[in-house]
Amino acid sequence: MLAVGAHPDDVEFHCGGTLLLYRLGGHDVTVCVATNGDKGSKRIPPGELAAIRQGEAREAAARLGAELIWLGFEDGALQEGLAERMAFIEAVRKARPDVVLAHDPDDYHPDHRASARLVRDALFLATVPHVHTESPALESTPSLYWMDTGAAAFQPTDYVDVTDVYAEKEELLALHRSQWEWISDHSGVEIAEPMRVTNRFRGMACGVRYAEAFRREWLAAGGSAVRLLP
Ligand SMILES: [Zn+2]
Numbered sequence: 001m002l003a004v005g006a007h008p009d010d011v012e013f014h015c016g017g018t019l020l021l022y023r024l025g026g027h028d029v030t031v032c033v034a035t036n037g038d039k040g041s042k043r044i045p046p047g048e049l050a051a052i053r054q055g056e057a058r059e060a061a062a063r064l065g066a067e068l069i070w071l072g073f074e075d076g077a078l079q080e081g082l083a084e085r086m087a088f089i090e091a092v093r094k095a096r097p098d099v100v101l102a103h104d105p106d107d108y109h110p111d112h113r114a115s116a117r118l119v120r121d122a123l124f125l126a127t128v129p130h131v132h133t134e135s136p137a138l139e140s141t142p143s144l145y146w147m148d149t150g151a152a153a154f155q156p157t158d159y160v161d162v163t164d165v166y167a168e169k170e171e172l173l174a175l176h177r178s179q180w181e182w183i184s185d186h187s188g189v190e191i192a193e194p195m196r197v198t199n200r201f202r203g204m205a206c207g208v209r210y211a212e213a214f215r216r217e218w219l220a221a222g223g224s225a226v227r228l229l230p
Contacts, residue, residue, distance in 0.1 A: 001228075002030045002097035002142070004088075004119050006078060006111035008037040008057040009176040013195050014147035015101045016169040017162025017212050019064055021230035024165070029066040030095035033057050034088075034115045039075040040182050046075075052178050060175045069094060078111040080118060086133055088115075088122035093135035097142045099228040104146035104154065104215060120144065124221065141222025145214040145229065150198040156213035159206040160229050162199065166210040170196070 001022055005011035011019065011031050022029050037053035038046035054070055061068035069091045073084060092100070102119040103112035123144060129137040148154055162169060170192045174180075183191045202211040214229065 001027055001099045001101070002032060002092065002095040003101040004032045004034065004091070004103070004115060006034045006103060006109065006115040007040065007075065008033050008053040009060075009173060009179055010103070010112070011101075012060055012169070012172045012176065014103070015212055015214075016064075016172045017165050017199070017210065018101065018160045018214075018230060019066065020165040020168055020172075021160065021162065023065050025230060029064060030069060030097065031057075031061050031064070031066045032069040032071065032088075032091045032095070034071050034084075034118070035073045035075040035078055035111055036070075037075050040179060042182065042185050044178065049178065050075075053176070056176045056178060060172050063172060063175060067095070076111060078114040078118075080114055080121075084114075084118055085121060085125070088118045089126050089131060090133035090135060092119075092122050092126040092142070093133060093138060096135075096138065098224065099143045099145065101145050101147055101214065104149045106151075106153070107149045108151070116146065120217070120219070123219065127222070141219055143223040143228050144217040144219060146217055148198060148202065148213040150194060154213070155215065156202065156205070157216045158214045158227060158229055159202060159208075159211045160214070161203075161206070161208040161210075162212050163203065163209040166199065169199075
């Protein structure tokens with residue numbers, strides 16, 4: 001399976017529990033990070049921060065037992081250009097997933113929204129052999145689920161009970177040390193608090209302690225008829 005985040009800590013925040021459950025189930029997990037996260041600090045200069053955040057993403061992926069694909073586009077400036085499209089297609093082909101988790105197209109951050117559209121477009125084009133990238137075309141289109149935005153407007157179609165791995169999920173997020181100060185500086189909360197509240201709220205909706213929520217996107221071509229979430 002493949003999880004695509006716009007920024008280096010997004011995947012841990014939005015679907016880290018689900019990724020831990022996939023790993024426990026013996027599945028291959030690939031994490032793709034679209035931007036270098038170089039705007040996520042008040043204090044550390046962007047060039048220095050990008051290197052720090054790549055190191056943090058590598059550490060989190062290693063802890064998860066996941067492959068990391070680092071695309072390195074500029075934070076806060078993700079565009080839907082041809083270079084970005086081809087990079088997303090190649091990431092999907094390299095991971096060869098049955099299922100893809102990505103940001104919701106209505107999420108709050110412009111990089112999240114751009115990466116949502118880039119993922120949706122890449123899933124179709126990844127199956128087209130005449131669209132050339134380094135890796136061969138996919139035989140079929142993977143299933144696509146949008147990740148929770150945490151906003152009241154987000155209407156989940158699926159929940160994953162992450163209660164048993166929730167503590168480990170917080171440890172994964174905490175590996176993004178550069179963000180402890182930034183989230184507190186920028187949003188006035190401790191880094192794991194919004195995640196804890198959202199996962200507890202989603203858990204209440206489906207009768208468990210902590211849950212991650214997703215919204216299935218039914219693409220016109222491809223995707224499995226059965227639920228591929230843990
Ligand atoms: Zn983000």
